[in-house]
Amino acid sequence: MSLTETSLFEAVRNQYLYKLKSRLGLFVAMAGTQVLALLFSMGGVASYGRGSQYLHISVKYYSSDIVIWFTILWIFFIAAQITARDEQNIDFTFVSNRLSGNLSNAAFLVTAALIGGITAILSGFLLRVIIYFKGGIYLSSQNFIAAPDVVFTGMAVTILYLLLFGALGYFCGVLARLSPVFIVLLIGLFFFGGWFVPRSILPAQVIVFFRVESSLALLTLKVMITMVLLYACSFILSNRLEVR
């Protein structure tokens, strides 16, 4: 029987489509997460009130910040989850090598970031519509419908953060697969990292590196480079893993 030839591209494309089909449930989970976040946002994400004996003013800020944060958490966890051994065994039931499995996972996470980013921003509109119909409050109308460029910038930034956290989650997942020691280390770092590392040094600087960037282009560049680095490390570390 003659051998068939398969290119890496073809293998990745097939695996990507297979994963998209089989992981639809993860997007349902995303929708659920976002709805939950919306409920949390109903009371306003920030408020201050001032009152006298006769008059009370309360100002509330409504935004989809919570939705965005929840979506970031979601992508982080699904990214870590798809590095699990069972998921890799599913890859190797059909045609795969470690690189094609990793690449198709990365492609899946990019898709997840795009969908997550767009829906998170759109949920902001939904929130405003709900608040409008709830009534009883005076809506400051100038921000009711934001300018398109603002919306798109918001989307872009959200998507960039999702890409970043997707890659980070994937990297953490790979580390956890390599050794359970890393799970302990990662959890330790997350909760107690601040005690050991002076605030001015690592985590704070990492956050500043991304948060203080005001140019979208530069942020994109920073995120892309970091993302590629994280994936590259994940791919190299997992390229010798044994499966099944």
Place this chain on the structure above:
Amino acid sequence: MVLDMVGDKPVYIQIAEWLENEILGGDIKENEKVYSQYQLAEMFNINPATAARGINILAEQGILYKKRGLGMFLAANAMEKIQHKRRNYTLKKLVEKVVVEARRLGIDEEELLGIMRQAGKELDE
């Protein structure tokens, strides 16, 4: 025919014998194509390599001959060759066994011949 898979006789020999029986029965004519290893494999649920080994026994004995790319064909005097072989080898062995068993039971030649005639009659009926 169902092959005797648990018996002493190797499967490929059973295949060779089955082919011989087909030839003796006149089911395959001289210079006619015989079953391929794949046909035999499917018929008897065996690996085609095993079937090929059975065919090759007959080819080595000149009962079958090979046409390149076409398969195995029945040789011109195949029938006589098989009859000769069976008479001088297979039948002789069988008779030997019968005689040994008869002696063990103390049956003399006359009585044995009688038993054989009787068996022949029963088969005819």
Place this chain on the structure above:
Amino acid sequence: MDVISCQGLTKNFGRIKAVSDLSFTIGQNVITGLIGPNGAGKTTLLKIIAGFTRPSSGKVTVFSENPFNSLKVSANMIFVDEHMKFPSSLSLAQIMSAAPAFYKNWDMGLAKELFAYFSLNPGQRHHHLSKGTKSTFNMIIGLASRCPLTIFDEPTAGMDAGVRKDFYRALLRDYLQKPRSMIFSSHLLNEAEDILEDILLLQAGQKRLHLPVTDLKEFAVALRGKKEVISELTAGQEIYHQKNIGKEHSYAVIRRDAADGLLKKSAAAGIEILPVAAEDLCVYLTTRNRGGIDHVFDRNQSF
């Protein structure tokens, strides 16, 4: 061209050698039975061939390539066992419709026919199937993918006797239609014997035999008769298996080509010469204790 070639292949798990200095080649379009008792290293060897795991030392090539991380090997090979994983979110029908994208030779007609014949439920999830049904479904995937190298690791686990029989028949008929290299592992030869061409017998990670099944059947003979006569005749021979029959008789299995004239001498001495079934021989060759289980009881009684 060889499909698989192994040289000095060794795989350690800690201190245990699962596969130890294994060398062999498997040619094109051969159905090979990989036989050995539990723990002989069958699965470990197959996983190295499939490129799932790496050998600790030694060399393995499949289609002339190192299988580990080889897309070429993966695209032309399928590994069927009871641990085959499918997404829990997909139904059997969805899995089947996803497979052709991966395997260019996929035969959907065959897959659908087999699916219907074994009355599988297209809406069911793979992880909800019983062990036997899982094996049946995996077998369908394995056959329909029509890979130039098809590996079945203990494929009949949990199957009913009837399904097992159908499986062997399906495997053979499919092979006759599309000859390809197949490896089939099992701890027993049993029903698989007749459809195999070669047999690779493993014991404790090492190769015991690798030869055509038809040769295996003539590899050994058994001598049965008076104890003293047999022990005299077989002195200096490697005895694969020996057991006592009553007090005075014994049964010994030796190589057929053991020593010139040994068989003639045996016959002359009134010893019965019997063939040894391939399956029994495999068991004898892979058991450490030559006397078999009887030995334990015989020794125990003498105290």
